[in-house]
Amino acid sequence: MTPPPEFKRKSAIWRLIYVCASMRLAMVELFVIALSCALATVCESRFDAEVAQTWFYNAPWFFFWLGLVCMNLVCATLVRLPWRRKDVGFILTHYGVILLLTGGMVGQKFGFATDLRLHGSTTSRETQMVFAKYGAVVLNRSGNPGACRISLSMDDPEPKMILERAPMGCVKLGLFSILGKSVLLKGDTTQIFVKNYWPDFVMGTVGPSSKSDQPNNPAILVELTRPCPPPVAVCVRPFAFQVQLLRFEVPRDEGTAAPSDFRSTVRFFDPSSGETLDTVISMNNPAFFPAGFLNAALGRNCKFSQAQWNPDDLEEATFHVTHDPGWPFKWLGSLMFCLGMVRMIVK
Helix, strand or coil, rough: CCCCCCHHHHHHHHHHHHHHHHHHHHHHHHHHHHHHHHHHHHHHHHHHHHHHHHHHHHHHHHHHHHHHHHHHHHHHCCCCCCCCHHHHHHHHHHHHHHHHHHHHHHHHHHEEEEEEEECCCEEEEEEEEECCCCCCEEEEEEECCCCCCCECCCCCCCEEEEEEEHHHHHHHEEEEHCCCCCCEECCCCCCEEEEEEEEEEECCCCCECCCCCCCCEECCCCEEECCCCCCCCHHHHEEEEEEEEEEEEEECCCCCECCCCEEEEEEEEEECCCCCEEEEEEEEEEECCCCCHHHHHCCCCEEEEEEEECCCCEEEEEEEEECCCHHHHHHHHHHHHHHHHHHHCCC
């Protein structure tokens, strides 16, 4: 039942509603929010995004202030009771803004944005040329086979290969006893294969060779192989699914070495539902999982965008992952705001 005008003037509740709907209060609220966003931008440029999120966007006082703006908008529509046909545009725009702010607060509080790095190979490989005089030189690398430092010692009658890796410390192995064999140290998953040994290394026209049998410039060729970790599990309530990089491609502009695009073939797997999706993620072409219009409309999925690539390892790709449960409020609020603006313009 709509209260009469005289009841509004006498009621304490309606007097409070009129105060909360004042334009002066709205201007103060908008000024504080605009100033906070400006300060957050300066804070992010001088520090980083996490500091700005902690001090401003995720701070309780910022959510409280956005709540005050929503209260002001609601009260601004209540003071027009009883609503008439000409108020439809005004009502739609105000409640559209309320839904937009609500969606932003829900997404900020319960959503997330992070980077996810994946590797397409089942094993990581690295080849090192180790010199007794000059140390080790990495010839090629695929993935990250682990921080294993290798050196060659000629202090003893038999050359020694020295392995240094935390937490196992330093291990010395006789070179001739492991030459042409794979070595797997206890407590480590990296296989070390000593492929070749040159007492007096020299690089010829047909490749490396030994100029003499004397240890004038000893060197060894070592290959390190390590199993890659299993597919990465992404946990988003109420979903928990796995992500696996199948292939990463870098198309080039015709006649040049400049990349024209970055394409990742990714497999998603949801153990709870058994759903599997193989899709291609490229620049400006993200992927969404779990798939389906309903999951997208309700903000129940994750968005995977191509973010970075590693020029030294073309089997590695980094994705920017976002989850925004406030998305339904945002698109509904945007629709209401646009319809309201059209209604106010077109009488």
